[in-house]
Amino acid sequence: MSHDLPYLEKLCTQIRRDIVRMVHACQSGHPGGSLGCTEFFVAMYFQILKHNPEFNKNGRDEDLFFLSNGHISPVWYATLARSGYFDVKELATFRNLNSRLQGHPATHEGLPGVRVASGSLGQGLSVAVGAAQAKKLNKDTNLVYVLMGDGEQQEGQVWEAAMYAAHHKVDNLIATIDYNGQQIDGPVKEIMDLKNLKAKWEAFGWEVREFNGNNLPEVIDSMNVAKSLTGKGKPVLNLMKTEMGYGVDYMMGSHKWHGVAPNDEELDAAMAQLEETIGDY
DSSP: OOOOHHHHHHHHHHHHHHHHHHHHHHTOSOHHHHHHTHHHHHHIIIIIOOOOTTOOTTOTTSOEEEESSGGGHHHHHHHHHHTTSSOGGGGGGTTOTTOSSOSSOOSTTOOTTOOSOOOSTTOHHHHHHHHHHHHHHTTOOOOEEEEEESGGGGSHHHHHHHHHHHHTTOTTEEEEEEEOSEETTEEHHHHHOOOOHHHHHHHTTOEEEEEETTOHHHHHHHHHHHHHTTTSSSOEEEEEEOOTTTTSGGGTTOGGGSSOOOOHHHHHHHHHHSOOOSOOO
16 A cells, blocks of 8 residues: 555544544543654555555465554554554544454454554564564565554563564564653653663664654655665664654643543644544544
């Protein structure tokens, strides 16, 4: 699936509208990280991933994407709907009882696009490493992608998986960290400082790149470069610098919007900043 840049920029704005409206409607959810990662998801599903909205669960002969920081489900659900996995109108059921759009992605409800339950931080990289090794065993040349949070890097399982992937030369894997410097309890530097994250991943044997995650052309170009680095004996890690709440001025840069829903007045203020471009659900 490929579209020109002006369309994709409009799509980013529309998906941000979807995110804010979804979280407002149920008065629950995580708008900050979702807004910050919108360009990444649009780039992935409309330019980078080789994927099929018909959704074959075993994932053979296509790229796989795993969301480790599952609390940013609003941006993933909106992107899946906008790329044809299910009807956009279903976004109105977000976090409702018996909805397929649970607060954290789950598999029991059978939502197309979701292969594993996620949101228990630290686990997504391990899943992605296993899927990437399975592709190698199956002689499947497609790639595996995973998105993690930066606060998630405080989890020990991440580093066990990082060490394992490098040792076993899992070079069909591209991991990305949403590096916004915020987590639920405050700035990452104050909760548990990650220090030089680039140097740490390089020391663990990964090929590491950095880019601005809120610049859509840069995201697309950088992810294409990351793809070109696969198959060379090392897994690839992207440090994607974003701003939490990007696109809604009163949410930008603050951990306070990690998991807080806007009220009616705040919804109106956000909608005034985000023009309807593709069409609301």
